[in-house]
Every structure is written in C-alpha cells, then in structure tokens.
Amino acid sequence: NAGVTQTPKFRILKIGQSMTLQCTQDMNHNYMYWYRQDPGMGLKLIYYSVGAGITDKGEVPNGYNVSRSTTEDFPLRLELAAPSQTSVYFCASSARWAEKLFFGSGTQLSVL
Amino acid sequence: DAKTTQPPSMDCAEGRAANLPCNHSTISGNEYVYWYRQIHSQGPQYIIHGLKNNETNEMASLIITEDRKSSTLILPHATLRDTAVYYCIVRVLSQGGSEKLVFGKGTKLTVNP
Numbered sequence: 001n002a003g004v005t006q007t008p009k010f011r012i013l014k015i016g017q018s019m020t021l022q023c024t025q026d027m028n029h030n031y032m033y034w035y036r037q038d039p040g041m042g043l044k045l046i047y048y049s050v051g052a053g054i055t056d057k058g059e060v061p062n063g064y065n066v067s068r069s070t071t072e073d074f075p076l077r078l079e080l081a082a083p084s085q086t087s088v089y090f091c092a093s094s095a096r097w098a099e100k101l102f103f104g105s106g107t108q109l110s111v112l
Numbered sequence: 113d114a115k116t117t118q119p120p121s122m123d124c125a126e127g128r129a130a131n132l133p134c135n136h137s138t139i140s141g142n143e144y145v146y147w148y149r150q151i152h153s154q155g156p157q158y159i160i161h162g163l164k165n166n167e168t169n170e171m172a173s174l175i176i177t178e179d180r181k182s183s184t185l186i187l188p189h190a191t192l193r194d195t196a197v198y199y200c201i202v203r204v205l206s207q208g209g210s211e212k213l214v215f216g217k218g219t220k221l222t223v224n225p
Contacts, residue, residue: 004155035215042199043156043215059214090155100146103155 002026006091006104013081013111021076021107023091031094032074033058033101034066036087043090049074050097081111115139115202121220124194130187132219134200137181144203145176147185149196150218156199159185190223197221 007022035043045058049068065077092101117135124130148156167174173186199218
C-alpha cells in the first residue's frame with residue numbers, strides 16, 4: 001500500500017515554462033488537496049477536490065490549475081512558471097473532509 | 113489566517129514528557145482540534161484529533177480545556193525522533209469541503225539528548 005505518491009521529487013524550471021506535478025493515491029479517498037510550503041512557513045492550500053470531476057480553489061490558487069478525472073489522480077499544473085512559485089509542494093488525501101490527511105513526500109520546485 | 117496560536121519553538125529533554133500548547137480562543141462548537149507534525153522536510157503526519165474530550169493514541173495524548181479555548185499535545189516520553197514542527201489546526205466537520213484548511217507556522221520542538 002503506497003499511500004500518496006508524488007512525482008517528481010525535484011524540478012528546476014525556467015521562467016515561463018510549464019509543468020505538471022503528479023499525485024496519485026491508492027486508498028480510494030474522495031478528498032485530495034494540494035499545498036505549498038515556502039521556507040520557514042506553514043502550508044497553504046492551493047486547490048482541493050471532493051471527488052472525481054469536482055475541484056475548488058483554496059487559499060492561493062493563482063498561477064495553478066488542477067483536474068480530477070479519476071479518484072486516484074489529482075495533477076497540479078503550472079502554466080507559466082514564475083519565481084514566486086519556488087516552493088515545496090505537497091499533495092494529500094483523506095477519506096472524508098474532516099478525517100486525517102495522508103501526505104505525499106513532496107516536490108521541491110525551483111523557478112529560475 | 114490561522115485560527116490557532118502556538119509558541120514558535122520549544123525544547124525538551126529526551127525521555128521527558130513534551131507538552132505543546134495551542135490557543136484556539138475563537139473555536140466554534142463543531143470544530144475539531146487536529147495535530148500534525150512535520151519531520152524535517154517530509155510531508156506532515158497526522159498525530160491525533162479531538163472535539164471536547166481528552167484523547168489518547170499510541171503516539172500522543174490530547175488535553176482540551178473545558179471551555180475548548182486551548183489544548184495541549186503531550187508526547188509522554190519524547191525521543192530524538194520526535195524533533196519536528198508540530199501544527200495545531202482547527203477544522204470544521206462538514207461535507208462538501210467548504211472550510212479551508214489552515215496550517216500556521218507551528219511549534220518547532222527540539223528534543224535534546
């Protein structure tokens with residue numbers, strides 16, 4: 001049982017490039033989340049999903065897009081990378097909204 | 113904005129109990145208190161949660177005051193591996209995902225040998 005898997009673990013982008021951060025979970029959880037964490041700070045919610053086909057904005061959605069075509073996968077898309085998007089990105093899932101979140105190991109992204 | 117207030121850092125001797133406080137003075141009646149921790153740069157790990165009764169599991173104990181305006185996470189016998197940032201979070205138990213989850217800066221706990 002792998003839990004929540006994120007790829008890649010590290011990535012360097014040039015300004016204006018695009019990329020997709022992958023997230024998949026094998027626990028059949030309805031709820032999935034994307035967070036970012038800047039150095040020395042707490043986590044900020046970017047987007048979340050309450051089930052396949054349903055997504056909504058979190059606290060800091062600008063510059064990102066998401067989709068949820070299956071229960072398992074919740075990719076995060078950066079269309080025009082900016083230095084302000086340099087951060088560590090965590091994906092998480094939970095069985096119900098208020099139940100404990102399971103986090104992936106994170107993707108460290110640098111935009112130069 | 114975080115609904116909780118935690119000290120930025122604490123120290124604890126190995127083998128002793130670590131007591132991490134959290135203030136949540138604006139908590140509502142249906143809001144749960146959750147605790148997570150983040151070891152180094154790994155993803156956060158769930159520890160425990162509660163509504164108004166004290167809770168205990170294999171990792172920790174959670175003590176919530178009677179007025180629910182504050183709580184304390186207790187690690188009964190801290191080890192070096194408990195060195196981490198501990199987050200106290202207030203969440204609303206609701207369907208549909210209308211509540212936004214907020215992680216503050218947490219408390220950096222250092223367990224010393």
